[in-house]
Amino acid sequence: MWSAMAILCVAAHGGVAAESPVGGESRSMLSGTVVKVIDGDTMLVQIAHKRVRVHLNGIDAPETGQPWGKEAAAALAQRVLNQQVDLEPVQVVHGGRMTAIVFLGEEELGASLVDEGQAWADREDLRHSDMGLCEAEASAREAKRGLWSLPRAQRIAPWEYRRRFLHPHHTDYSAETAEHCKSSARK
Numbered sequence: 001m002w003s004a005m006a007i008l009c010v011a012a013h014g015g016v017a018a019e020s021p022v023g024g025e026s027r028s029m030l031s032g033t034v035v036k037v038i039d040g041d042t043m044l045v046q047i048a049h050k051r052v053r054v055h056l057n058g059i060d061a062p063e064t065g066q067p068w069g070k071e072a073a074a075a076l077a078q079r080v081l082n083q084q085v086d087l088e089p090v091q092v093v094h095g096g097r098m099t100a101i102v103f104l105g106e107e108e109l110g111a112s113l114v115d116e117g118q119a120w121a122d123r124e125d126l127r128h129s130d131m132g133l134c135e136a137e138a139s140a141r142e143a144k145r146g147l148w149s150l151p152r153a154q155r156i157a158p159w160e161y162r163r164r165f166l167h168p169h170h171t172d173y174s175a176e177t178a179e180h181c182k183s184s185a186r187k
Helices: 004-012 069-080 109-115 128-143 158-162 178-182
Strands: 017-022 025-039 042-047 050-056 084-092 098-104
Touching: 025 050, 025 069, 042 084, 050 109, 069 098, 069 109, 098 109, 109 128, 128 178
Parallel strands: 050 098
Antiparallel strands: 017 025, 025 042, 025 084, 042 050, 084 098
């Protein structure tokens, strides 16, 4: 989680920081307009005079070249392109890419995308505060929404798809429970 000082620093350098009530609590937030969707879990957000690459926290959508990648990107674009979003920064990595919990109005976008079957709960970056994503994924899987409607052989988790040349196998998450997903969270 970013400290209030770090968010104020971003604001001082062209960002817009505010205390916004979301879900009944006050959080340090940045606001901006989505100007481009890069893929199903990443977008460019115009924050004041700066464009920031933002990855949605806790989710991993299919890559553009893998099954359901184009559909996931289109679903995200349809919802957020040219829309104002509120960002609760979680981390900034080398190169300035921000990982953030993204809100479209009162809706937490990452959880909605997972629930619709547009993305997975990201096993490689899951935190205990992201446990609802495992429940949303289990619900989508059970209802065969989105990517879960694909044949089993095409449902390859993005983190495994990216390693396809290093490891010739993948894990079938079709029968995974929410509890198993939760057990992969970092402490």
